[in-house]
Each structure stands twice: as structure tokens, then as C-alpha cells.
Amino acid sequence: MPTAAMKHNILANHPDGLTDGWAQQIVNSHYPNVMVSSVAIVSVQVGTTTRIRLSVKHNGPEKLPRQWFVKLPSLAWRARLITALPRLLHTEVRFYNEAAQAVPVAMPGILAAQSSLGRGAILVLTDVTESGGVTGNPADALTVEQALLVVQQLARLHAHFWNKADLEKTYYWLNGPVRRLEDHLGTALAVPLMKRGLRQAGKLISRPLHASAIHYAQHRRRVMHYLSNTPQTLVHHDCHPGNLFWSRSKPGLLDWQLVRVGEGVGDVAYFLATALDPKVRRLHEANLLSIYGKELRDHGIAGIDTENLMRRYRAHLTYPFEAMVVSLAVGGMMELESNHELIRRTAAAIEDLDAFSAIPI
Numbered sequence: 428m429p430t431a432a433m434k435h436n437i438l439a440n441h442p443d444g445l446t447d448g449w450a451q452q453i454v455n456s457h458y459p460n461v462m463v464s465s466v467a468i469v470s471v472q473v474g475t476t477t478r479i480r481l482s483v484k485h486n487g488p489e490k491l492p493r494q495w496f497v498k499l500p501s502l503a504w505r506a507r508l509i510t511a512l513p514r515l516l517h518t519e520v521r522f523y524n525e526a527a528q529a530v531p532v533a534m535p536g537i538l539a540a541q542s543s544l545g546r547g548a549i550l551v552l553t554d555v556t557e558s559g560g561v562t563g564n565p566a567d568a569l570t571v572e573q574a575l576l577v578v579q580q581l582a583r584l585h586a587h588f589w590n591k592a593d594l595e596k597t598y599y600w601l602n603g604p605v606r607r608l609e610d611h612l613g614t615a616l617a618v619p620l621m622k623r624g625l626r627q628a629g630k631l632i633s634r635p636l637h638a639s640a641i642h643y644a645q646h647r648r649r650v651m652h653y654l655s656n657t658p659q660t661l662v663h664h665d666c667h668p669g670n671l672f673w674s675r676s677k678p679g680l681l682d683w684q685l686v687r688v689g690e691g692v693g694d695v696a697y698f699l700a701t702a703l704d705p706k707v708r709r710l711h712e713a714n715l716l717s718i719y720g721k722e723l724r725d726h727g728i729a730g731i732d733t734e735n736l737m738r739r740y741r742a743h744l745t746y747p748f749e750a751m752v753v754s755l756a757v758g759g760m761m762e763l764e765s766n767h768e769l770i771r772r773t774a775a776a777i778e779d780l781d782a783f784s785a786i787p788i
Contacts, residue, residue, distance in 0.1 A: 437539055438547050439499060442471055442479050450483050453539045453551060454491070461487035469494075473502045474761050475510055475684070480554055494554035495538060500547055503759035513609030515684040516548040518600070522683045523550060526598055530661070531587050532580055533679030535672075555672045555679070562681070565669030565765035569702045571711050577671065577678045577698055578715050581663075582722030585691030588661040589728050594688060595659075601687050610651060617644035617749075624752035631767055632752075632774045639783040640752070643745055646788040653786055654743060655689055662689040667701040667747075667769065669761070692736060695719050696743035701751075705775035716740055741785035748773040748782070 435452045439445055451463045462485060469480040481495040500516060501507040510516065520540040527534060535552040542548035555562060569577070588594055595602055621644035625637050632640075643650060663670075664685040672679045699712050720731045751769045754760040761769075777783065 436543075437541055437551075438543060438549050440547055441502070442468055442477065442499070445479065445481060445497060450481075450485075450495075454483075454485060454487065456539065458487050458491055461485050461491065473506075474759065475501055475506050476516055477502045480556075492536070492538070492553040492557055494557035496535065496552045496554040498550040498552075501759070505757050506759045509757050509760075510684075512612060514542075514548075514605050515609075516550065517542040517544075518605065518686065519682070519684045520548045520550055521600055522686050523552075526661075526686075527683075529587075530584065532584050533672075533674065533677065534681065534683075535679075555674060558674065560672050560674040560679070563668040563671040563673070565667055565701075565761050566768040567668035567671075567702070568704045568707070569668060571703075571707060571715075573673075573678070574699065574703060574711070574715055575718065576676075577666075577702070578695060578719050579722055580678055580680075581666070581691070581694050581698065582719050583726065585660040585662070585694070586723050586726035586728050589691070589723075590658045590660065594661065598661075598688075601661075606687055610648075614647045614651075616753075617647040620644075620753045620756040621749070624754075624756035627755050628752060628767075628770050628774075631770045633778065636774060636777060636783075640748070642788070643749070643783055643786070647749075649788050650745065650786055653788075654693060654746065657690045657739065659688050660691045662687060662691060662694050664689065664694065664697070665750075666694045666698040669765070671702075690739065690743070691723075692716075692719070692739050693743040693746065696740050697747040697750075700744050700747045700773045700776040701769050703772070705772060705779070708772075708776065709779060713737070738785060741780045741782050744773070744776050744780060744782040745786060748777050 437449060437452055445466060447463050447466050450466045454461050454463055464484045467482045469482050472478045477499040479497040481497060483493050483495055520542040523537045523540045535555050537552055539551040621640055625632060625640060663680055664687055665682060670682040672681055699708055716736060717733060720733055720736050723731050751773050755766050
């Protein structure tokens with residue numbers, strides 16, 4: 428359900444602000460004669476954002492959801508600090524307001540999305556569980572069959588926006604000043620956060636990887652330039668199992684805070700490194716990558732070379748490894764047990780494919 432223009436301020440900085448009156452303003456933008464009778468908080472989860480599930484009672488039609496999913500700025504101060512300057516939730520709000528309808532990927536319906544510089548941001552979506560959907564957890568280990576479905580969906584997403592001349596013009600904010608600030612912060616903090624994360628990970632990361640990981644962090648700006656210096660498309664950039672949902676056994680994507688213009692195979696590398704147990708990934712990643720290339724060709728993308736695709740895939744494995752180690756270093760970004768498991772998986776992928784050597788630095 429596309430959101431109507433919100434005439435009133437619906438921003439909230441705490442779950443306590445999600446009142447009956449607040450919900451009524453959102454309902455009014457869709458169905459002015461529908462009355463909200465109560466709002467109850469079902470669950471609150473704090474990570475990079477604060478995620479709240481609500482039960483909303485109203486006298487409206489069935490197509491107006493009664494289970495809502497709300498995202499607010501994180502209540503965890505470290506996570507809030509690391510996400511505030513690059514305005515990640517603001518970016519997701521803008522994505523849902525301006526780009527989501529053009530994206531050929533299943534995602535939740537939007538009820539409201541609003542942001543204000545200096546005052547915060549809020550995203551109100553339909554809860555996919557109301558229609559029988561199941562949301563993933565970061566440490567879920569997917570089957571090969573599930574992985575295939577996600578890879579095919581990523582290929583459709585990437586092919587749809589592949590090398591479109593007007594992509595960055597239409598969605599200029601994807602790689603605008605805020606995204607550049609995020610990249611600058613990532614580069615500035617790369618070395619201290621990598622060192623801290625490596626210490627905290629302990630035996631999850633073998634000692635031989637430490638020097639290469641720190642070298643990567645020291646040259647992060649050059650790495651990011653290398654990873655993005657290719658045909659461009661729209662990428663999710665955070666495609667781990669916790670950002671998936673499943674409806675009628677088909678996958679959809681959640682959490683578009685890091686959406687940007689980039690190289691499509693980066694999403695595939697991030698997904699396979701985080702979503703598959705290493706034993707399963709080793710057996711099937713080459714075939715899944717080949718299927719990704721075939722899907723691109725089937726959608727009219729020319730010049731997809733399997734050998735080059737594998738080379739770029741190996742290089743892109745470095746980013747999910749960095750993301751999970753940095754998440755551990757910052758703290759509060761995801762549940763610790765899940766963070767540890769994703770570090771184990773991404774470190775195994777780095778070692779199996781000697782990923783750091785795939786980047787010419």
C-alpha cells in the first residue's frame with residue numbers, strides 16, 4: 428500500500444510515542460473515516476535501529492493492516508552514534524518514498540515514512556507476518572534451494588537497473604553527500620575498528636588473516652574504489668539472512684538502509700558468505716554464481732564472463748567480512764551470538780577463496 432503524503436508530524440524517538448493518536452494520523456492518510464481503538468506493542472528489538480512490532484485495532488477494511496512494523500533510531504547509543512551521521516534510516520525512508528515502487532523485489536507495504544534533519548526519522552511498514560510471512564534471523568543457515576531463489580531475485584533486481592544512464596540522476600541521493608560521508612567515516616574508522624574487532628573475535632578469525640585484514644583497512648578507500656569501478660546497478664548492500672523474509676516459500680528483502688549504486692555481484696558475495704554454512708557454500712557457490720550470471724544474461728545483460736564474475740565475487744567477499752568484524756567492534760549492532768556466527772562464516776569464505784589477494788592493493 429503506497430503511503431499518502433503525511434500532513435502531520437509522526438516522528439517518534441521512543442516506542443512510548445507510538446500511541447493511539449499517532450496511529451490515527453497514519454490511518455487518516457489512507458482511510459479518513461476509519462477509527463483506531465487501540466495500539467499495543469508486541470515486541471521491541473534494538474540494533475542498528477529500534478524495531479517495533481505493533482498490534483493496531485481499528486474498524487477499517489481487511490486491506491488496512493492490523494499488524495505494523497515500525498523502525499526508529501536505535502536506542503543503543505553506540506549503534507545510534509555510528510548510524511546517525513550517515514543518516515542511514517533517513518536514506519531508507521527516502522528509498523521507500525521515492526524508489527521502492529520501481530524495485531522488482533518483494534518487500535513489505537509502506538504505511539508511512541517521514542524524516543527531518545535534526546529531528547529523526549520513522550518508517551512504518553506492514554508486518555509481513557500478518558499475511559503468513561516469516562522473517563529471517565541473521566544467523567539462519569539457508570538451504571541451497573533457498574539460496575537459489577535469493578540469487579535469482581538479486582539477478583532480477585540488478586538486471587532491472589543495470590548500467591542505466593539515468594540511475595544516479597533519478598536517485599541522486601543514493602551516492603550523494605550523505606553516502607560519501609558514510610564512506611569517509613568508514614575509511615577513517617576502518618583501522619581502529621578492524622583491530623578492535625579482530626581482538627574481540629578471538630579464535631573465530633585465524634591469526635594468519637589478521638595482517639591481511641588490517642592491510643585492507645589501511646587501504647580501504649582504494650578497495651572501495653576498486654569494488655565500485657564496474658558496470659553499476661542498484662544494490663541492497665546488506666543482504667544477510669536477517670534482512671530476508673519468506674512468503675509462500677519465496678524471498679523478499681528488508682532493511683534498505685545501505686541501498687546504493689554499486690556492483691551487483693557484491694550483493695551475491697555478501698549473501699552467500701553470510702547465509703550459507705561454509706560446508707554448503709564450498710559445494711555450491713560456484714554453481715550459484717554461474718546461475719546468477721545466466722539469470723543476468725536471460726534478462727538481457729550482455730558481456731557477463733564467468734571467470735571475471737568469480738574474480739569480482741572473490742574481491743567482494745572482503746566487505747561482508749569487514750561489516751561483521753566492525754559490527755562486533757562497535758557493539759549493539761546485532762545479537763552477539765549471531766554476530767559471532769556471521770564472522771565465522773565470512774572468515775571461512777575469505778580463507779577458502781583467498782579473497783584479500785583478489786584486490787590489487
